[in-house]
Amino acid sequence: MTEQTTLEGTPKETTRRRFLTRLSIAAGSLAAAIVALPSIGFLLGLRKAPMVWRSVGKVEDFQIGSTVEVRFLDPSPLPWAGVTAETAAWLRRVDEQQFKAFSVDCTHLGCPVRWLSTADLFMCPCHGGVFYADGRVASGPPPRPLTTYPARVQDGQVQILTSPLPIT
Amino acid sequence: MRTLKHLWNWFDDITGVSNWLVPILRHPVPPARKSAWFYVLGSATLFVFISQVVTGIALSSAYVASSARAYETLLFIHGTPLGRIVRGIHYYGASAMVILIGLHAIRVYLMGAYKYPRQMNWLTGAGLLLFTLLMVFTGQLLRWDQTGFWSSVIAAEQAGRTPFIGNWLGHFILAGDTVGGATLSRFFAAHVFFVPALIFLFLGFHLYLVLHNGISEPPKSGRPVDPRTYRRWYHEMLDHEGLPFWPDAAWRDALFGLLVLATIVSLATFIGPPALGKPPDPTIIQASPRPDWYFLWYYALLSVIPKWTEDWVILLGPLVFGLALILLPLLASRGERSPLRRPWSVVIVITIVIIIAYYGQVGHIAPWSPRLEAQPLTAEVVGASSGPVAEGAKVFYEKGCAYCHMVAGEGGIRGPDLTYVADRLTPAQITTRIYSGAPNMPSYTNNLTEEQLTSLLAFLDSRHRRPPKPAALPANIGESSPQRIPGGSHGETK
Numbered sequence: 203m204t205e206q207t208t209l210e211g212t213p214k215e216t217t218r219r220r221f222l223t224r225l226s227i228a229a230g231s232l233a234a235a236i237v238a239l240p241s242i243g244f245l246l247g248l249r250k251a252p253m254v255w256r257s258v259g260k261v262e263d264f265q266i267g268s269t270v271e272v273r274f275l276d277p278s279p280l281p282w283a284g285v286t287a288e289t290a291a292w293l294r295r296v297d298e299q300q301f302k303a304f305s306v307d308c309t310h311l312g313c314p315v316r317w318l319s320t321a322d323l324f325m326c327p328c329h330g331g332v333f334y335a336d337g338r339v340a341s342g343p344p345p346r347p348l349t350t351y352p353a354r355v356q357d358g359q360v361q362i363l364t365s366p367l368p369i370t
Numbered sequence: 371m372r373t374l375k376h377l378w379n380w381f382d383d384i385t386g387v388s389n390w391l392v393p394i395l396r397h398p399v400p401p402a403r404k405s406a407w408f409y410v411l412g413s414a415t416l417f418v419f420i421s422q423v424v425t426g427i428a429l430s431s432a433y434v435a436s437s438a439r440a441y442e443t444l445l446f447i448h449g450t451p452l453g454r455i456v457r458g459i460h461y462y463g464a465s466a467m468v469i470l471i472g473l474h475a476i477r478v479y480l481m482g483a484y485k486y487p488r489q490m491n492w493l494t495g496a497g498l499l500l501f502t503l504l505m506v507f508t509g510q511l512l513r514w515d516q517t518g519f520w521s522s523v524i525a526a527e528q529a530g531r532t533p534f535i536g537n538w539l540g541h542f543i544l545a546g547d548t549v550g551g552a553t554l555s556r557f558f559a560a561h562v563f564f565v566p567a568l569i570f571l572f573l574g575f576h577l578y579l580v581l582h583n584g585i586s587e588p589p590k591s592g593r594p595v596d597p598r599t600y601r602r603w604y605h606e607m608l609d610h611e612g613l614p615f616w617p618d619a620a621w622r623d624a625l626f627g628l629l630v631l632a633t634i635v636s637l638a639t640f641i642g643p644p645a646l647g648k649p650p651d652p653t654i655i656q657a658s659p660r661p662d663w664y665f666l667w668y669y670a671l672l673s674v675i676p677k678w679t680e681d682w683v684i685l686l687g688p689l690v691f692g693l694a695l696i697l698l699p700l701l702a703s704r705g706e707r708s709p710l711r712r713p714w715s716v717v718i719v720i721t722i723v724i725i726i727a728y729y730g731q732v733g734h735i736a737p738w739s740p741r742l743e744a745q746p747l748t749a750e751v752v753g754a755s756s757g758p759v760a761e762g763a764k765v766f767y768e769k770g771c772a773y774c775h776m777v778a779g780e781g782g783i784r785g786p787d788l789t790y791v792a793d794r795l796t797p798a799q800i801t802t803r804i805y806s807g808a809p810n811m812p813s814y815t816n817n818l819t820e821e822q823l824t825s826l827l828a829f830l831d832s833r834h835r836r837p838p839k840p841a842a843l844p845a846n847i848g849e850s851s852p853q854r855i856p857g858g859s860h861g862e863t864k
Contacts, residue, residue, distance in 0.1 A: 251547045273653045280551030284438025286519075289548055290653035306655055312527035313520060314655045316742065320768035322817045327658040328524075329673050330738045330774070330784050332812045340812030343677050366547035367523070369530035369540035 251277050251366070257359040258293060264301070264360065269294040269317050269335060272303075277364045291351055291362060292317055292324070294335065303353040303362045304337055310344040312367075324348065398612025399619045400587035400604075406622060408481070409585065411474035413623035414630050416577075418466045419569070421631060422505075425460040426562065433512070435558035437551050440514045441649035448646060458638025461513075464506050466634055468664040471502050476719055479698075482707030483586040486597045489699035491583065494576040496695040501569045508561035510662060511554065519650030520659035522557070523549060531681050549652060584608065585615075589707035597704055658742070661733075667726045670733030738810075740773035741782035751778040753832060762829025765822045769814065777833065785811060792834035797827045 211219065256274035264270065272293045279287035292304040292315075304324075306314045313328035323340060324333035331342035338347045349368040354361050382388045402409055432453070434443045447453040475495065478484060484492035507525065510518040522544065530540035545552035584604060613619060648654070661669050675683055709716050746767040749755035766772060774784035791800065801823065807813030818826070 246542065271653070271655060276548055276550055280437075282436035282438045283551030284436065284440075285649050285651045286437040286548075286550050286553070288651070288653050290655060307523065307527075312523040313659055314652075314657055316655055318770050321770035323770055323812055325740055325742065325770060325773065327739055327742055330740050330810060334812070334816075341807055341810050343673075343680070345677070366541065367526070367544065367549070369526060369537050 254364050255361040256364055257361050259360055261355055261358055261360055264295040266295050274362055301353040301360055303351040305349040305368055308344055309346040395616040396614040398608040399585050399615045401611055401613055402588050405588040408477050410623050410626040411477050414627050415470040415474050417627040418463050422463045425456050428456050435554050437554050444646055454643050455638045458643035459634055461643050462634045462637045467502055471499055480709045480715055481589050484699040485595045486703045487583050489703055491579045492699045494572045497572045501565050504565050508557045511557045515647045516650050516657045517659055520657055528684050531684050591708040591710045594706045595704050666733030667729035670729040673738050737783045740784055742773055744772045744781045758825045758828035759832050761825035765826045766829055790833055790835050792831050797831050800830055
């Protein structure tokens with residue numbers, strides 16, 4: 203009646219159990235990996251949106267020396283993006299042919315800056331950052347001038363190159 | 371009743387539920403005496419969390435997390451009284467979660483209950499604190515209003531301060547190049563699936579540990595924790611003095627839980643959920659983003675620290691705090707538990723509470739923000755409706771001065787109050803300030819014409835207190851009486 207318990211087993215059974223243990227762990231890990239890797243890859247991967255030139259108005263619609271808000275559609279906006287498919291920018295006509303397009307995001311922490319036309323200043327409501335009409339920092343916490351989008355004139359239309367939200 | 375009993379006996383026979391349920395309910399707890407009511411905070415947090423899950427499920431049955439449709443589904447939810455109440459419970463419940471988890475953490479910390487053998491309770495609790503903050507943050511965007519929208523941009527910008535991976539991290543949070551269709555879905559998936567899954571995991575472990583280690587007894591001065599003897603001592607104490615958790619201790623949890631949930635439901639019913647503003651439109655520039663109240667103190671702190679420390683505080687602040695939470699039970703796992711023998715713990719808690727309360731208030735006022743809703747000064751305040759002074763008041767408003775400077779109670783508080791500036795500064799000094807600017811004031815060298823400057827100076831120079839009447843001398847003073855002091859404050863040459 204002194205049989206070895208099935209838990210301990212003979213050396214052959216021990217080897218067999220060790221093999222089965224490793225097999226089970228390997229199978230489980232593989233199963234987890236083949237599900238997790240595509241899922242995480244999908245989650246982490248960012249679809250790089252193309253940069254597209256968008257028209258924001260006719261050249262003669264903009265006065266020289268004035269800054270106005272323009273809106274343009276994101277490149278390939280997702281069909282369910284709704285209101286968020288548009289981006290705003292501040293467009294300044296510098297002279298006959300030159301335009302400067304500023305991102306509305308304050309370079310401090312991203313709040314939308316307002317243009318005060320009578321003061322010729324951009325003002326940020328969040329922490330009081332102020333920028334001059336050419337985008338340079340006038341005062342307050344912003345570390346850099348306003349980010350600009352490339353702007354050009356094409357066939358009488360003013361165009362802005364859609365760009366990612368400036369993060370850094 | 372007898373049928374119910376039979377039913378239960380049959381169920382229990384084939385499942386064995388009572389074998390583990392009854393010991394859990396009846397597990398002995400130390401008598402807490404005067405500290406008994408402090409122990410209800412953990413369960414209150416749990417009850418509110420369950421309430422959030424229940425109301426969250428209800429809301430998710432109507433809410434569509436698409437940027438194009440979310441607003442309409444919110445209108446739909448608001449269309450019925452029950453919908454508004456459920457949304458209100460979820461909204462106030464979020465604040466309650468933050469408050470209760472904070473109070474619970476403070477209670478555990480002050481009572482030294484993170485010491486042996488409950489270190490893992492504390493560590494899982496720290497994880498739950500982090501997840502709660504993630505929940506309130508992602509929930510903000512799901513509210514789909516201006517504030518939530520811009521808060522997500524600001525969070526991405528802060529994440530962007532991380533060296534090397536900042537740009538990628540910021541765009542990862544937004545799920546794209548801009549806040550677009552994918553952003554809301556990402557926040558929804560995080561808020562409804564990913565973080566709750568983590569919470570369930572950590573919470574399960576947390577509750578298991580409470581049962582495994584036993585709820586801590588109230589600390590006593592002169593009774594330090596010694597890992598070699600604690601468990602034996604604890605179980606002997608329970609043998610002699612332990613009370614069954616249910617109902618001898620659980621009744622307090624039940625009552626307090628009811629009080630908390632009743633408060634939340636009352637707020638939801640009588641005050642109602644947050645109003646639905648316009649859908650967040652990135653092209654609406656007229657936004658003044660502010661974080662929800664529980665983050666106001668952090669917003670204020672970031673606004674008052676020197677510019678050069680910003681990157682460090684944004685990145686290292688949370689990291690250092692997290693590290694402190696993790697190291698606490700590892701480095702201080704034994705010794706005295708009573709706060710009377712751990713005065714620094716009291717100092718730390720009081721400091722944290724003061725910081726949060728004070729900076730929360732400062733964040734609410736936000737003195738560094740220009741008051742962009744300021745109105746032009748009335749003729750009554752200016753003291754003239756035409757002429758150079760009135761012109762100057764117009765320039766004062768048009769050039770944006772009023773947004774940062776107050777005159778007679780109208781305007782901003784970012785810069786000095788200019789109501790009586792002529793009492794302090796000469797026109798020459800004022801001109802210098804206007805032209806040179808300051809760290810928080812733009813320089814107007816290129817923004818002001820000569821005429822504008824002249825009228826502006828006329829206006830500002832008119833801002834003085836009425837000169838005091840000369841003092842009346844007694845009637846019978848002789849010829850050698852002293853000269854009267856001239857009126858006006860500093861007798862400056864104009």
